[in-house]
Amino acid sequence: MGRKYVDFWINLTDEVDLYEMVSEVKKLGFRSVVVSSVDENRLREFRKLSEDFKIEVYRKLILEPEDRLSLLKNLRAYRGGYEVISVICSNLEVALTAARDSRVDSIILPPSKRFRIDKGVAALISNSVELPFKWFIDENSRRGFIRVASEVVNYLSRKTSIIVSSSASKPFELRSPHELASLLQVLGLDRSTALDAVSTIPEKIIEANLVKLSSSYIARGVLKIG
Amino acid sequence: MVKRKKRYIIIEASTEIPVEVFKKLIEKSYLELFGEFGLNEANLKLVKKINNKFILECSHNSVSRAILSISSIRKLDDSLFCLRVVKVTGTIRKAREIIAEG
Numbered sequence: 001m002g003r004k005y006v007d008f009w010i011n012l013t014d015e016v017d018l019y020e021m022v023s024e025v026k027k028l029g030f031r032s033v034v035v036s037s038v039d040e041n042r043l044r045e046f047r048k049l050s051e052d053f054k055i056e057v058y059r060k061l062i063l064e065p066e067d068r069l070s071l072l073k074n075l076r077a078y079r080g081g082y083e084v085i086s087v088i089c090s091n092l093e094v095a096l097t098a099a100r101d102s103r104v105d106s107i108i109l110p111p112s113k114r115f116r117i118d119k120g121v122a123a124l125i126s127n128s129v130e131l132p133f134k135w136f137i138d139e140n141s142r143r144g145f146i147r148v149a150s151e152v153v154n155y156l157s158r159k160t161s162i163i164v165s166s167s168a169s170k171p172f173e174l175r176s177p178h179e180l181a182s183l184l185q186v187l188g189l190d191r192s193t194a195l196d197a198v199s200t201i202p203e204k205i206i207e208a209n210l211v212k213l214s215s216s217y218i219a220r221g222v223l224k225i226g
Numbered sequence: 227m228v229k230r231k232k233r234y235i236i237i238e239a240s241t242e243i244p245v246e247v248f249k250k251l252i253e254k255s256y257l258e259l260f261g262e263f264g265l266n267e268a269n270l271k272l273v274k275k276i277n278n279k280f281i282l283e284c285s286h287n288s289v290s291r292a293i294l295s296i297s298s299i300r301k302l303d304d305s306l307f308c309l310r311v312v313k314v315t316g317t318i319r320k321a322r323e324i325i326a327e328g
Contacts, residue, residue, distance in 0.1 A: 028310075137300050172240070172306045179297035179311055185290035 003195060005030045005177040006202040008106070008165035009060060009086070009132060012037035012046060016170050022049045024171040032056040032206065034084050034165075058083040058206055062108075064090060068097045075103045083209050086130055091115065099125040105205050106130035106163055109152065111144025117151045125160045128201060132167030133180055153187040161201045162189075231286040234273065234321040236312040237296060242278045243307075251302065251309075252282065256295040268292060273318060281321045289314055 007030045010021070025033055033050070035057055037043040047057045061082040065071035071087065071094055079085060086106045089095035092115040098104045099121065106128045109117070129152050135145040152162060164180040166173060177198040184194035211217055216224040239248070249272055256265050268288035273281040284292045296309050315321045 133297075137298060142298075170306075172300060172308050175297050176311060178314075179293055182290040182293040182297065186294050191290075 003177075003199040004032065004203055005199050006032040006034070006206070007168075007174070007198075008034050008084070008130060008163050008202040009062075009167045010035045010174075011167055011169040012039070012042055013169060018042065018046050018049055020171050021174075022046065022053050022055065024174050025050075025055060026053040028174060028176040030055065030177065032058065032203070034058045034060040034202070034206070036060040036062050060084040060086060062086050062088060064088040065094055066090070068093050071097055072101075075101065079103045080213070083206060083213065089113065092121075095121060096124055099127055102126070105209065108132060109148050111135050111141040111148055113148065117155050122155050122159055125156060128161045128163050128205065129156055130163045130165055131183065132165055133175055133183065134167040134169075134173055136183065137173060137175075149183065150187055153184065153189060157189060157193075162197050163202050163205075164197045165202075230269070232269075232283055232316075233286045233289045234315045234318050235282045235284065235289070235292060235296070236315070236321050236324055237280045237282055238310045238312050239278045239280070240306075240308045240310075241302075243302070245272060245275050247302070248272065248275070248280055251299055252292075252296065255299050256292065259295050259298065260291055264288070264291065274322070276325050279312070279325050281318065281325070283318075 007025065010033050012035055033055060035043060035046060050057045059082045061078050063071060063074050063085065065074060084105045085103065086108055087094065087098040087104050088108045088110055089098055090110060095107065095115065098107045104127050108130045131149050131152065135141040162184065164183055166175050166180060168174045180198050181194035184197055185191060218224055252270060253265065256268060256270065267285065268291060269285045271283040273283050293311050296311055299309050301307055313324050315324065
């Protein structure tokens with residue numbers, strides 16, 4: 001059986017034709033998508049449309065906190081309501097906290113970050129690192145994004161898992177799994193590892209979180225049976 | 227002389243564009259990302275155009291680079307535009323068959 005491809009971030013904040021978006025996702029070969037949306041009605045509509053196309057939809061929360069305390073406060077408040085939580089790390093303090101907090105699913109390092117990924121950060125990271133492809137498509141952020149992506153691949157690929165998501169807010173910004181994986185291949189990873197970044201790695205995160213969100217979950221490794 | 231392995235990338239454009247425009251777009255994008263040496267190494271050649279689908283030949287070592295440069299294109303004359311990689315094949319016959327199948 002072939003790989004099950006997952007787009008780990010689709011942003012539904014812009015006013016786009018949802019039908020066009022879903023049909024494009026299907027055409028590109030994704031079987032699951034993780035969607036962030038401010039508007040609950042649009043998300044519901046997107047989910048309904050996706051059912052017809054047999055695409056699984058999961059909710060994602062993107063946090064961009066200023067400091068450690070606001071990150072922890074948000075995680076405490078929202079962890080139970082979303083299948084996936086990602087943190088955009090605008091400073092080192094947030095990056096270090098998000099990197100080792102098990103409630104965070106992926107950390108996103110922006111192209112304009114003003115801190116280095118050094119041994120200290122690398123030693124602490126236990127969560128996945130997400131690379132949103134939209135920053136690569138955008139000419140203004142491309143150079144910074146490539147710098148961050150190559151840092152991530154060089155210093156963190158052996159330590160942690162990497163995910164590539166489209167982070168598209170328009171159908172034009174969506175890319176196929178092989179196009180997303182080509183970024184990691186160009187940066188030096190082999191084809192199979194690069195494809196894992198758009199299939200097995202995000203899938204495992206979602207599966208683990210669905211178990212945690214289910215009513216039978218009690219604690220790590222403890223499930224209520226029957 | 228060692229025969230160079232080639233790959234054929236089937237690309238679909240969001241709107242129909244002339245061959246010259248396509249060639250320019252691809253070369254410009256590849257050049258921006260990988261430079262003159264990379265472009266020379268990739269040996270990009272446009273083999274065929276059928277409606278809005280193109281078959282691009284490249285050396286097999288440069289497939290992922292070619293795919294990345296194709297996917298980085300998002301604008302054509304200030305309007306939104308994109309190229310999608312449909313399939314990568316090892317023979318031109320297979321590429322033609324895939325296009326014919328639709």
